[in-house]
Amino acid sequence: MGFQNRREAGRQLALRLREWASDRELVRPVVLALPRGGVPVAAEVAHALDAPLDVLVARKIGLPGRPETGIGAIVGDDPPLFDQRALRMLGLTEDRLAPDVAREREELNRRTLLYRGDCSAPDVQGRAVIVVDDGLATGATARAALRHLRPLRPDRLILAVPVSAPETAVGMRAEADEVVCLRQPPDFGAVGLWYDDFDQVGDDEVIRVLDARRTSTRGT
Template sequence: MPFRDRTDAGRQLALRLVEWADSGDLVNRMVLALPRGGVPVGAEISRALHAPLDVLVARKIGAPGRPETAVGALVDDEPAVFDSRSLDALELTEDAFDSEVARERDELHRREHVYRGDRPAPDVRGRAVVLVDDGLATGLTATAALRHLRRQSPGRLVLAVPVCSPHAAGELRAEADDLVCLEQPGSFRAVGEWYEDFAQLSDIEVVDTLRTFHATA
C-alpha cells in the first residue's frame, strides 16, 4: 500500500511536481483541489510549489442503487458530463438523472459557499493550473472539472493524482495538457484501497486548510 494518508500522498506527489516545476514548465502556477479528499493532497503540493491553493467543487452523479459508481459529474452551472457507455449499460438516458443533477447542483453550491464564502472563484486565465484529487476511479469528476477549466483559457492544465485506474488515465490524457499520476495499478478497484488511512474529511477541515494556504500562498 503506497500511501499512509492523503498528506503522505500529497508529499510524494509534490516531489514529482517540484522536479517538473524547476524545469520552468509551471510558471505563474496555482493549485486547485477537488474537495473534499483532494484538499490535503493539494495543500502539500501548494506548499512545495509555493503556489496558492483553492478549490474547484465538482459533484459525482451516481448510478441508481449504486451511488458510489459514477455515471456523470457536474461543475458550477454547466451541463452535467455523462459517460455514454454507462448510460447504455443501464439502458437510461441523461433525462433520467434530472432530479439527481438538481440535488447534486444544490449540494455543489452549498459547498462552494461554505468553502469560499464571498471570495470569488480564482481567475485561471493564462496561468499554469494544477488540478488535484486524492485518486480517480472513473475520472468523470476530473473530466468535468478539466473541461470547465479549459473553457477559461489557462496557460497550462495539469492533472495530478496519487493513484488512478488505467482506464481513467487513458481517458484523461485527452482532457489535460499533462497527467501526473504516481500509481496506475492494473488491479485497481477503489481509491481507498491504496491508503492506510482514508477517513472522510469534514467541511471544517477543508475550510481550515484553505484558510491557512490561501492566506499564506
C-alpha cells in the same frame, strides 16, 4: 505500494511535481483541489510549489443504487457531463437522472458557498493550473473539472493524483495538457484501497486548510 494517508500522498505527489516542473516554466501556478478528499493532498502540492490553493467543487452523479460508481458529474453552472456509453449500456436517460443532478447541484452550491464565502474563483487565464484529487476511479469529476477549466484559457492544464485506475489515467491525457500520477496499479479496485487511512474529509478540515493557505499566500 500505497499511502499512509492523504497528507503523505500529497507530499509524495509534490516531490514528483517539483521534479517534473524543474525543467518547465510554470506561469503563475495555481493549485485547485477537488473537495473534499483532494484538499489535503493539494495543500502539500501548493506548499511545495509555493502556489495559491483554492477549490473547484465538482459533484459526481452516481449510478442509481450504486452512488459510489460515477456515470457523470457537474461543475459550477455547467450542464452535467455524462458517460454516454455507460448510459446506453445501462438503459438510463439524462431525464431519468435529472432528480439526482438537481440534488447534487444543490450540494455543489452549498459547498462552494461554504468553502469560498464571498471570495470569487481565481482567474486562471494565462496561468498554469494544477487540478489535484486524491485518486481517480472512473474520473467523472476530474473530467468535468478539466472541461470546465479549458474554456477559461489557462496557459497549461495539469491533472495530478497519487493513484488512478490505469485506463482512467490514459483517458485523462485527452483532457489535460499533462497528467502526473504516482501509481497506476493493474489491480486498482478503488481509490480507498491504496490508503491505510482513508477517513472522510469533513467541511471543517477543508475550510481550515484553505484558510491557512490563503493566509500564507495573500496577494499571490
